[in-house]
Amino acid sequence: MKLKILLLIGLLPTLAFGQSYKKHTVQKDRLIIQLDEGTMNLIPLSDKAIRVQWDKGMKEEREFVLINKVQAPVFRVSEAGSKLKLATSVITVSFDKRTGVIDYSDNTGKVFLSEKAGSRKLTSNIVEGQSCFVAEQSFDSPSNEYLFGLGQFQDGHYNLRNVTRKLTQVNSQIAIPFLYSSRGYGLLWHQYGLTEFNPADNLVALTKKDTASGAGTVEVTTTSGTQRVSRQQALYTGKITISKDGDYSMMLDMGNMESRHLLVIDGKPYIDQTNQWLPPAASAVVNLKAGEHTVQILCKSANVPKLSWKLVGNETTFRSINARALDYIVFYGKNADDVITAYRNLSGNVPMLPLWAYGFWQCRERYTSGKHLVQTVEEFRRRNLPMDVIVQDWQYWGKHGWGVPQF
Incomplete structure (x- = not known):
């Protein structure tokens, strides 16, 4: 035997x-x-x-x-x-x-x-x-x-x-x-x-707290202190129960582009980002004790966030x-x-760009008109600031539609 x-x-x-x-x-x-x-x-x-x-x-x-x-x-x-x-x-x-x-x-x-x-x-x-x-x-x-x-x-x-x-x-x-x-x-x-x-495969059950009723705001903790959330945003809450102390990877997936990523665990923010163009997902590695933990997620009211976790290892x-x-x-x-x-x-090797492409690029979200762009170039010249490229970006197409090669 x-x-x-x-x-x-x-x-x-x-x-x-x-x-x-x-x-x-x-x-x-x-x-x-x-x-x-x-x-x-x-x-x-x-x-x-x-x-x-x-x-x-x-x-x-x-x-x-x-x-x-x-x-x-x-x-x-x-x-x-x-x-x-x-x-x-x-x-x-x-x-x-x-x-x-x-x-x-x-x-x-x-x-x-x-x-x-x-x-x-x-x-x-x-x-x-x-x-x-x-x-x-x-x-x-x-x-x-x-x-x-x-x-x-x-x-x-x-x-x-x-x-x-x-x-x-x-x-x-x-x-x-x-x-x-x-x-x-x-x-x-x-x-x-x-x-x-x-990949973090343990999904957290989340409940949406409706911010559109009543006063239309709710208090949440951020890295800037306690803030009141407007009715255009929603607060999701949930609980995590873990069996052992350790480092855990948390994956927050909003599903769509966002302007805010906020994940709070037990009143402490672990993900707190604000940007006009945030990708749908963000993550953090956090140290947690065994037991139950409360999570809060702030996002656009139209988004449906997902939160998952895993115990990290070697x-x-x-x-x-x-x-x-x-x-x-x-x-x-x-x-x-x-x-x-x-x-x-x-x-495959990357070809070398033209010499002018290695200079200073001036770029912003967009210029509202041709006049706006030309005035910007003139202002750089007036101040004797070097500029090799200015990026026109989007909305230049007018009646022709999105992204067409017509001006």
Whole structure:
């Protein structure tokens, strides 16, 4: 009986992972690993870049990112115990045939990145009537790691470790699913659909407090002190019950562009932003004690906010809900410049702009007329202030409609 229990415990990593190794073949440009569930491709794109693709028969045929055609680098494949390894002169990627876990090491054998055991997932999904998968992968992230990138956001976060983000393209926000780590690697999550970074899945039930009745105002706490909210805004309240002390990532999603993000927990503001063009979502990492906590959210009365949370840990997760396969690329080099160079060599170099484009750009929300714009230029000249470009922005089109190339 004791022997059976030990055997069962030994099999748990493989059973839980559900992607048992069957066989592998080596081709001139890749290592192909057949699993019980689908096919794994380990593809060296350069000495400093390894691509991982796992599919269940559905593949993404379009390529919008890796537009430069490059020759496969010299690589070697070896086996040692349960480990199947592919190595270039810079990176060694190791696949554990027992657990399915992939890790990455430099040419000295130092591991700089590992997948989290059991976290690789392709779950069947349907989006707008089309069959697809939810692709998800988590990576180990030690407490001393710093993560940078993901594009241009207004949420104020610099180190993105444990931060929850919704990678969407909206006015004033640019999402790029690329990370650079203080451990020396870069990671491109190669998906074209909606992607969540460190998704928070625990939804908070919210109740809307109607501010349009009675006096039409309600008191809320902000970073500027107690304020009264006008009837054009609504206050949502709810409660969170957590079982342990720790850091929690809170994701606030308004659903639409906003001019205010305000999340208050137990009377303390954790998200408080005011801007004419705020993206729909914002997040914060907060430290909470075990027990019940009261939350308040302020937003436009027409919006329906969602608040979700997760207990943070030593992992980084990407999830895409409209994927055909799991697909990511790991880069490694001596420094950040090395990593970005490897990325650009695959994705295409950015051409240099004309010299005048590197000067001062004068831009505002818009100029109300041609006269307004010319007067602004004349005022710069009168004050001897240098200006290379003035941005006309929007509403110049008059009767021609939005955005037409007519003046």
